[in-house]
Amino acid sequence: MLEVAGERGEYCGKLLADLGADVIKIEPPEGSPTRRRGPFAADRLHREGSLHFAYYNTNKRGITLRLAAASGRSLFRRLLAAADVLVDGMEPGYLEALGLDDAALHSARPDLIHTSITPFGLSGPHRDYHGDELVAFAMGGFLFISGQQGGRPLVGPGQQATDLGGLHAAAGVLMALQNRPAVAGQQVSVSMQEVLASEEHLIERYTFAGTSVRREGSQHGTAAPGRIYPARDGFIHFFIAQPEKWRAFFRLLGDPEMLSDEVWSDPPFRRANVDILNPLVAAWSSERSRQELVERAQDRGLPTGSVNAPREFIDSAQCAQRGLFPVVDGALWGPCRFPAGPYQLGDSPWALRHPAPVLGQDNEAIYLGELGLSRAELLALRANGMI
Amino acid sequence: MLPLEGVRILEFCSLIAGPLGPRILADHGAQVIKVESERRPDGFRAGGGFGGMTPEQLANRLCNFNAFNRSKLSASLDMTHPQAREIAYRLVRTSDVVIDNFSYGVMQKWGMGYDALRAIRPDIIVVSLKGLGSTGPQQGYVCLGPTIMAFSGLTHLWNFPDPPEPVGSQTAHPDYVVGGHVVVAILAALRHRQRTGRGQYIDVAMVETTAALLGPFYLDALVNGRDPQPRGNWSPRAAPHNCYRCADLPGGDESWCVVSVWNDSQWNAFRQAVGDPAWAAAPQFATMLRRIRHTAELDGHMEAWTRQHPAPEIVDILQAAGVPAGIVQSGKDLTNDPHLQARGFVAGVPHPEMTRAVFYPGLTISLTKTPGHLRRAPQWAEHNDYAYRELLGLTAEEVASLQQEGVLT
Numbered sequence: 001m002l003e004v005a006g007e008r009g010e011y012c013g014k015l016l017a018d019l020g021a022d023v024i025k026i027e028p029p030e031g032s033p034t035r036r037r038g039p040f041a042a043d044r045l046h047r048e049g050s051l052h053f054a055y056y057n058t059n060k061r062g063i064t065l066r067l068a069a070a071s072g073r074s075l076f077r078r079l080l081a082a083a084d085v086l087v088d089g090m091e092p093g094y095l096e097a098l099g100l101d102d103a104a105l106h107s108a109r110p111d112l113i114h115t116s117i118t119p120f121g122l123s124g125p126h127r128d129y130h131g132d133e134l135v136a137f138a139m140g141g142f143l144f145i146s147g148q149q150g151g152r153p154l155v156g157p158g159q160q161a162t163d164l165g166g167l168h169a170a171a172g173v174l175m176a177l178q179n180r181p182a183v184a185g186q187q188v189s190v191s192m193q194e195v196l197a198s199e200e201h202l203i204e205r206y207t208f209a210g211t212s213v214r215r216e217g218s219q220h221g222t223a224a225p226g227r228i229y230p231a232r233d234g235f236i237h238f239f240i241a242q243p244e245k246w247r248a249f250f251r252l253l254g255d256p257e258m259l260s261d262e263v264w265s266d267p268p269f270r271r272a273n274v275d276i277l278n279p280l281v282a283a284w285s286s287e288r289s290r291q292e293l294v295e296r297a298q299d300r301g302l303p304t305g306s307v308n309a310p311r312e313f314i315d316s317a318q319c320a321q322r323g324l325f326p327v328v329d330g331a332l333w334g335p336c337r338f339p340a341g342p343y344q345l346g347d348s349p350w351a352l353r354h355p356a357p358v359l360g361q362d363n364e365a366i367y368l369g370e371l372g373l374s375r376a377e378l379l380a381l382r383a384n385g386m387i
Numbered sequence: 388m389l390p391l392e393g394v395r396i397l398e399f400c401s402l403i404a405g406p407l408g409p410r411i412l413a414d415h416g417a418q419v420i421k422v423e424s425e426r427r428p429d430g431f432r433a434g435g436g437f438g439g440m441t442p443e444q445l446a447n448r449l450c451n452f453n454a455f456n457r458s459k460l461s462a463s464l465d466m467t468h469p470q471a472r473e474i475a476y477r478l479v480r481t482s483d484v485v486i487d488n489f490s491y492g493v494m495q496k497w498g499m500g501y502d503a504l505r506a507i508r509p510d511i512i513v514v515s516l517k518g519l520g521s522t523g524p525q526q527g528y529v530c531l532g533p534t535i536m537a538f539s540g541l542t543h544l545w546n547f548p549d550p551p552e553p554v555g556s557q558t559a560h561p562d563y564v565v566g567g568h569v570v571v572a573i574l575a576a577l578r579h580r581q582r583t584g585r586g587q588y589i590d591v592a593m594v595e596t597t598a599a600l601l602g603p604f605y606l607d608a609l610v611n612g613r614d615p616q617p618r619g620n621w622s623p624r625a626a627p628h629n630c631y632r633c634a635d636l637p638g639g640d641e642s643w644c645v646v647s648v649w650n651d652s653q654w655n656a657f658r659q660a661v662g663d664p665a666w667a668a669a670p671q672f673a674t675m676l677r678r679i680r681h682t683a684e685l686d687g688h689m690e691a692w693t694r695q696h697p698a699p700e701i702v703d704i705l706q707a708a709g710v711p712a713g714i715v716q717s718g719k720d721l722t723n724d725p726h727l728q729a730r731g732f733v734a735g736v737p738h739p740e741m742t743r744a745v746f747y748p749g750l751t752i753s754l755t756k757t758p759g760h761l762r763r764a765p766q767w768a769e770h771n772d773y774a775y776r777e778l779l780g781l782t783a784e785e786v787a788s789l790q791q792e793g794v795l796t
Contacts, residue, residue, distance in 0.1 A: 011600075019575045038623060039607040039615075051610060055602035121753070126726035130711040134620065134628060138645040138713035141721040143630060146545070146556050153630045153643055153715050154554055155620050157544035160564075163600045167567040172752040174574035175390035175415055179757050182388065186756040194732050197721050198748035199563045201451060203733060206718030207746040208450050213718055218542070218555035220533060228542065228555050235553060237537040268441070301490075303518075303529045305537035307553055310601065310615050311608045313540045313594075321523040324595060325609065337609045342599035343572040344520070347587035348579050 001085040001173075002026060003060065004067065007034050007159065008117040008192075009089025010056035011166030016085075016173065017059035018341050018350055023087075024079070024366065025060045028067070029385055031359050041333040047359060048332050054356045055339065062357025063366050064387045072386050073098060078371050080108040085173050088116040089166075092127050102187060111184035113176040117165040121191030131192070136161035140196025141203075147215045165192040224270040224277055225249070228307060230286040235307035236293050238281065241267055248300040253284055330355040363387055389416025390757050394577065396484040397422060398459070399466075399499075402430045403562040404532065404593055405488025405516055406455040408569030413458035414750055415759040420478070420774055421456060423767075424465035425796050431455065432767070450745050453738045453764040457747075461765035462774040466497040468794045475499060476507050477779045483580075484573055486514040491527045501588040510586035512576045514569060520592030530593060532559025539597045544604060546617035553617070561597040568596040625649045626678035627657075629686050630715060631693040633701060643715035644698040646689065646705060651675060653710050660708035661692060722746060738763045771795060 001023045003013040017023040025032070036045075037052040065079075066072040080086065086105065088095060095101070105112055116122065119131025120139075129135070137143045137155045147154035172188035179186070197203065206212050213221065218237070220226030225238040240249045243265040250259060258280060263269050270277055285293055290306040297304035308316070314325055314337075322344075325337040330352070341350030367373045367387070381387045394417040400406045406421070406429065413419040423429055431452035462478075464471050475497070479485060485504060487494050494500055494515070501513045515521045518530025519538070528534075533555075536542045542555040572589050580586055598605070604615040622628040625647050633642040648654050651674065658667045666672075666688045671681045678685055693701055698714045705712035714720060727733050734749040750759045775781045775795070789795045 015571055019571075036624075037603075039603060039611060039613070041610050043611065051606040052603045055606055120726060121730060124726040124730040129706050129713075130709055131713065132647050132649070132711050134622075134630075134645045134647050135711050135713035138630070138643075138715045139724075141716050141718060142558075143645065143715045144643075144717045144720075145558065146554075148554055152620075152632070154545065154547065155630070155645075156556065156560070157541065157617065158601050158604065160560070160600055164564065164567060167564075167571065168751045171411065171567060171570040171574060172754060174571065174578065175752070176754055176757070177578065178574065179388070179390045179754075183756050186754055188755075189753045190751060191730075191732075194727070194730075194748070195751050197727065197732070198751050199560065200558050201454060202718040203722050203746050203748055204450050204454055205447075206722050207744070208447060211718075212720075216557050218533070218553070218557055220557050226533070227557075228537075228553060230552070235537075235542075237533055237542065237555075239531045239533055298525075298528050301529050303531045303534045305530065305534035307537045307542050307555070308540050309543050310540035310604045313538060313598070314605055314608060316525075316538075318519050318523040318525040322520055322592070322595075324598070325605070333610060336606075339598060339602050339605050342568050342596040344590040344592075344595075345572065345576060345579075345587055346589065347583075347585050348575070 001087060002079055002083045003087040003089075004095075005087055005089030006032065007037070007056075007089065008162055008165060009087045009169075010034060011163040012089075012115065012117060012169040012173070013060060013087050014056050014058055015167065015170040020348070021085075023060040024362070025057060025062045025357060026065050026067070026076070026079075027062060027359060029064045029360075029387060035359070041331075054331060057356035059353050060357055061362040061366070062360065063363050064360040066386045067098060069386060071381075071384070073100065075367075075371070075386070076100070077108040079366075080105060080112060082370070083109060083112065084177065085113045085115060087169070087173075088114060092116070092118050092122055106185050109185070111180055113173055113185055113188060115169050115173050115188040117162075117169045117190050117192065119192050121194065122187075122189045133159045133162050136192035136196060140193040142196045142199065145200065145202070145213050145215055148217045149215055151215065153215065161192040161196050164195040165190045168195055219274065222267060222271055224267070224274050225281050227278070229278070229282050231290045231293055232287060233289050236285055236290050237305045237307060238297065239303040243267070245302055246270065249297070249302055252296060252300060252302070253281070256280060328352045328355070332358075360387065388757055389759065390754065391415050391417035394418065394484070395420070395482045396486065396573075397478055397482045399485070399487035399489060399494065400429070400516075401488065403455055403559060404565050405486065407563065407566030408573065409486060410455055410457060410459065411566065411570045411752070412573065414761060415752070415754075419459040420482075420770065421459045421461050421765065422464050422475070422478070423461065424463060424467070426465055426467060429456065446742065449738070449740055453736060453741065453745075454747050456764040457736055458762045459765055460770035460773060461768055462771050463768035463795050465794060465796050466499070468792070470789070470792065470794045472498045474775070474779070474789070474794065478774065479504050479511060480508050481778050482508070482511070483577065484512045484514065486516065486569070486573075488516040490529060491517055491521060505586070508586075510580055510584060512573065512580065512586045512589065514573060514589045514591060516565065516569065516591045516593070518593050520595065521590045532562040532593075535561040535593045535597050539594050540601060540604065541597055544601070544615065544617045547619035548617055561593050564600060565591065565593045565596045568599070620645075621682060622647070623679070626675065626682050627685055627689050629689070631686070631690045633693045633698040634696050636697055642698040644693060644701045645713050645715065647711045648678075649711070654678070656708045657705065657710045660704050660710065664692070734761055736761050736763050740766065768795070
């Protein structure tokens with residue numbers, strides 16, 4: 001697989017590379033813009049020090065190539081001839097403008113699967129809108145429902161829309177591969193806006209009830225208790241829905257008189273009266289530690305979670321036993337613990353075969369070894385700034 | 388030809404996290420047989436364990452059921468009945484994949500653990516989807532999307548810098564994150580099976596898929612020993628980069644927009660598009676670094692301007708100038724979004740039990756030559772005849788007698 005990508009194609013490429021695909025990441029000679037994204041190892045701004053880049057490019061090989069130049073594109077066509085999949089995280093129309101429209105791509109490789117992840121998809125009136133993570137969050141309907149009641153909408157951390165786009169694109173690639181050889185090449189595309197707009201029944205709820213879901217902090221739409229509550233040493237999340245769950249939670253609370261009426265076991269009643277319920281729960285939970293609350297609630301089968309800082313999640317006994325953060329070697333900053341794959345496939349487990357590529361690391365192996373260029377040609381490409 | 392024709396999946400799932408992955412596969416041609424019992428129906432089936440609901444609320448739940456179970460078939464089977472296991476095994480023999488998202492131990496109790504299923508179909512692919520995974524000291528924890536958000540650190544990070552309490556999110560975002568990852572895991576395992584002949588066991592922890600979208604935060608903690616902190620709507624690399632209040636809409640509804648400026652040429656385009664006001668020419672905003680350093684002041688000026696115009700107008704102006712900007716769209720805005728409509732994303736999926744027209748999000752994965760398609764969710768036990776007579780070859784009498792004995796309820 002070839003990955004010509006800024007940030008939008010990286011998670012798609014990572015998922016497939018982590019599953020064993022030979023993903024060749026093509027960077028411009030000055031490096032992918034994602035090499036400039038923090039955090040950096042030891043906070044040193046260095047082209048090989050981006051932890052962002054290290055995470056999103058595991059198990060890929062890396063070459064440099066100036067696609068903007070005609071001679072770069074002719075090499076690209078030769079690379080395409082040996083590729084099953086092209087992962088394209090560029091703006092809609094970027095490759096077309098370089099003369100690499102779908103006809104050109106498929107003449108280089110007739111059964112190529114061309115996959116693109118863009119903010120708004122490849123058709124429709126907003127196709128060419130300028131978008132990023134924040135814009136997709138807004139236009140996809142997720143920002144409107146995120147944030148405190150009446151407060152400023154608040155985007156999620158990291159790059160949720162971008163990565164979900166990459167995730168669905170990876171699924172599309174695997175579907176299209178499943179089709180071959182009966183169906184030769186085709187185009188797979190994912191819109192970041194649509195991936196978010198498919199969450200949280202926003203369209204259904206509006207067309208069903210005629211009103212839009214609104215921001216309400218962490219308060220869930222139907223569950224009560226169903227939000228963040230204070231604990232003695234931080235915060236905790238309770239999610240209590242069905243009547244039998246409420247009865248167990250009520251006993252955990254110590255059978256408080258004020259909530260003893262059977263009417264409180266009715267979920268819609270509780271949800272309508274969170275202003276009474278929540279302060280009572282908070283007064284009780286704030287005197288107890290997160291660990292005590294989680295253990296006692298989970299013992300009763302009540303969905304309850306500690307609001308962990310990332311470090312607390314990493315250090316949890318569950319992550320330790322499941323090996324979610326194994327020690328890996330090969331990065332320039334030395335051995336470190338590293339997030340493993342998102343699922344555990346028993347017969348084909350995740351492994352860090354090699355860390356994210358150093359800029360241009362596989363130029364010789366690929367240009368000399370696989371495309372058969374001579375060393376003199378390689379030197380000329382380098383001298384001309386093509387690689 | 389749909390990409391996944393010929394793949395059969397047996398689904399023992401409820402609500403969103405479990406049913407979503409198989410639904411995406413079903414939209415693209417996999418045959419998904421959803422197995423439920425009256426004792427343990429999908430939580431979104433009317434009456435699925437939620438008491439005290441008005442007909443309106445029950446209808447709303449059916450609407451959710453239709454969203455997460457479209458394109459599937461439905462068969463009823465009460466796994467607690469002694470005769471059910473043999474029927475289930477016969478279904479497994481004809482299937483490629485079995486997936487469940489029940490609490491830890493439920494499938495084992497029914498004799499449906501991986502070892503048992505592998506014994507009757509050696510190349511079966513079994514997906515066990517749990518909140519925190521199927522091993523470890525917390526394998527039995529009961530988790531919904533918001534619980535997972537809390538455990539992973541996502542809730543902690545979903546906040547403005549410094550306020551005492553995390554804002555977090557009311558959503559079940561991890562349910563959707565895990566749904567997509569389940570699709571990738573199943574498709575990868577099918578490919579692995581095509582090439583090796585071997586099935587496998589897939590242990591999916593919702594929290595680990597959610598964590599996969601937070602990698603750089605964990606690495607900052609692991610490599611630099613830092614505690615990553617929330618950063619609101621601000622970016623360390625772009626300014627302005629925020630959500631701004633706009634002029635209220637004619638009906639009095641609030642309106643908001645986002646603007647992100649990633650380089651100086653976008654900043655210059657922004658200045659021109661808004662008429663190059665004096666504040667924008669101030670030296671403290673002249674470069675990206677300075678704008679980032681003076682973000683609070685910059686945001687004040689930005690919002691003073693955005694407050695004068697409705698969000699759609701602002702976005703039209705800025706997009707025309709090449710500046711990333713977007714309307715903070717509500718459910719109503721999404722439903723009426725001309726772009727989503729033109730793309731056919733807002734889809735009707737009529738269901739006989741639904742008493743009114745509801746629109747749903749369509750396909751998120753577009754394939755040009757073999758596009759997926761949407762069929763409504765099945766009614767209760769709608770495909771018992773298909774599953775038990777056509778697939779398993781039982782006679783009408785046998786099916787009737789199983790029904791009578793309470794096996795198929």
